[in-house]
Amino acid sequence: MEKKLEEGLLSVVGTPIGNLSDASPRVLDTLRGSDLLLCEDTRVTSKLLAHFGIRVTLHRADENVIAQRVEGVLARLREGQHVSFVSDAGMPGVSDPGRVLVDAALDAGARVEVIPGPSAAICALVASGLPMEHFFFEGFLPRRHGQQLERLRALAPIPGALVLYESPHRVAATLVCVAEAFPARRVALVRELTKLHEEVLRGLSSDLATQVAERGELKGECAIVIEGPGEEELRQLSSAAGPSLEEEMGRALAAGEPKSVLAKRLAKQFGRPRSEVYDLVLAQSGNTEGH
Known part of the structure; x- marks a missing residue:
């Protein structure tokens, strides 16, 4: 067999x-x-x-x-x-x-x-002309504006280009959301890949959103490539992100929070497995006690 x-x-x-x-x-x-x-x-x-x-x-x-x-x-x-x-x-x-x-x-x-x-994602990256040494493929975003914005902001710290797919009748609204999330980034819209009327539209996010809105509904499946964050944006994102897991763990241990309770809370807060966080808590508490 x-x-x-x-x-x-x-x-x-x-x-x-x-x-x-x-x-x-x-x-x-x-x-x-x-x-x-x-x-x-x-x-x-x-x-x-x-x-x-x-x-x-x-x-x-x-x-x-x-x-x-x-x-x-x-x-x-x-x-x-x-x-x-x-x-x-x-x-x-x-x-x-x-x-x-x-x-x-x-x-x-x-x-x-x-x-x-x-692969539409790879073709769009190449066609965009944007830096793509590193990239993240997201695929389709949620349909509701608020959920789109929340997801884009969660993707903001990724140090590389973002690749999205979108249908032609929703792409204008999605580009408005992209401009809201990333006002300082360049964005490329690539549509009708490999076909006779293949087209690349590119510019600052707000400019591209305006350009597409003025053209009305487009035809053909679309891919959106968003430039990765620059050093200044990464610094701003880092300062706005709050304490790291290790920093929060040290503060909570110093305050006497029970280890099992702390591991459960941090696992949920940082999206990490509870057992993994508990091991980190034990290791850090041991180091603290050792000093």
Whole structure:
């Protein structure tokens, strides 16, 4: 049984994000050679297959049902079959379904391969021309303005560019929120990636928000790249952030707060595992007592 599982293969396949010519020979060979192809939307993937004259068994596996497909996929891998997975466009698992299949297949000892393809996040970063030595992929923000603003402010200290996805009918409002959160940063809006009317709009956040609002609703899926914070902004964020975990721990221990109560409070406050914080509390209290 284990040998058969090793003979099976799960291929995670990156597909074009707009221009079908971006499908590599290896992508097409993999799709043709699959015993089963899982996809987000059979209608979308059927068009891709028809364009290249590929015939393969196709099953839907979007985010609502992909977890239910896992056991069936593992059973096929145990039979030595080749199962492939594609999202509607781009790299599966990057703001798209797919991770759960890879996770389960690796845990089961099956072979997994990634067939490279376009990624809107990476393409947008390159197209933006903004510094990208470090970057953070956020994907889609919450829809409500207040929740968007809260999330953006939480991302503010990240020392790198931020990459967001947004739909064309919400992008103008999102850029207003970005300008509110990051008034001093440059922002790029990249839309219609790899297509005939690919476009990059770039400028100071407030200027870009105004420019897009004046144009009305745009067409095509959009990616937003936000410049990382400068040294002055990082200093301001650091001073406004309040005490660090270690500083708060030292103050509370000096005030005599019980260790277990302190660990529980700090774990919640700083989003760290309670056991980890408790070990830090014990270590710091030991050092304090030692002195």
